[in-house]
Amino acid sequence: MEGRKIYNRIAILRKEKSITRKELADKIGVNFQTIGYLEREEYNPSLDLAFRISDLFKLPVDLIFSTEPLTPLSQLLTK
Amino acid sequence: MEMKKSISKRRIGVIFTLISLCSIVLTYEYYKIEQRDSTFIAIEIISIIIFIVSFMLTFINTGLWKFIHKPLKNLDEREIALTSKSLRYAYAIFTVVTLMLLLYFAVTFTPLDVVLVAALILFAHLLPASIIAWTEKVI
Numbered sequence: 001m002e003g004r005k006i007y008n009r010i011a012i013l014r015k016e017k018s019i020t021r022k023e024l025a026d027k028i029g030v031n032f033q034t035i036g037y038l039e040r041e042e043y044n045p046s047l048d049l050a051f052r053i054s055d056l057f058k059l060p061v062d063l064i065f066s067t068e069p070l071t072p073l074s075q076l077l078t079k
Numbered sequence: 080m081e082m083k084k085s086i087s088k089r090r091i092g093v094i095f096t097l098i099s100l101c102s103i104v105l106t107y108e109y110y111k112i113e114q115r116d117s118t119f120i121a122i123e124i125i126s127i128i129i130f131i132v133s134f135m136l137t138f139i140n141t142g143l144w145k146f147i148h149k150p151l152k153n154l155d156e157r158e159i160a161l162t163s164k165s166l167r168y169a170y171a172i173f174t175v176v177t178l179m180l181l182l183y184f185a186v187t188f189t190p191l192d193v194v195l196v197a198a199l200i201l202f203a204h205l206l207p208a209s210i211i212a213w214t215e216k217v218i
Contacts, residue, residue, distance in 0.1 A: 030155035030156070030157070031154075031155050034155050037157055042216075043157050045156070046156050048156075049156060
């Protein structure tokens with residue numbers, strides 16, 4: 001069964017924190033290539049991995065992941 | 080995994096590897112049954128060289144071979160999903176191919192020989208990596 005596409009803000013949050021894919025991968029316990037897949041939205045993470053990512057960025061899961069295309073955080077803040 | 084090759088190059092590599100493996104077996108069978116000609120020996124040697132070169136370029140240099148033989152505890156969730164999918168397809172393909180071959184050998188009363196069995200063992204090991212090489216767009 002093909003699941004729904006999950007959109008995310010991992011790439012922007014990682015750049016904001018100035019960490020490499022390798023560093024992020026080490027922190028959440030995955031291969032660095034998996035970070036590439038997540039950032040390109042070609043892989044939907046498990047709930048466990050989504051929570052590990054949200055813990056790392058200290059943001060709620062629904063702010064990082066969505067089933068709808070995400071609007072930039074700057075636009076959300078100006079609303 | 081360190082797979083930097085484009086999908087088209089990887090697919091060509093997989094085709095060359097599998098065709099050369101078939102060629103090794105078929106040439107050996109013809110050489111054994113039909114005629115003991117030096118042309119067959121030359122074809123056999125060329126097939127072996129093509130197999131080794133394409134295997135090295137497609138599976139060893141890309142890290143695919145190492146990846147598919149990694150223990151489960153060293154894989155993350157995406158890699159586990161990827162290997163599971165490739166093993167599922169590989170199992171289906173290998174079962175059908177092997178059973179068809181066994182059926183053919185049983186019907187024709189032809190004895191199985193060591194080259195074919197060795198090629199099948201190699202084929203079983205190559206299939207999961209071949210499926211990843213064939214299906215994964217960017218790695």
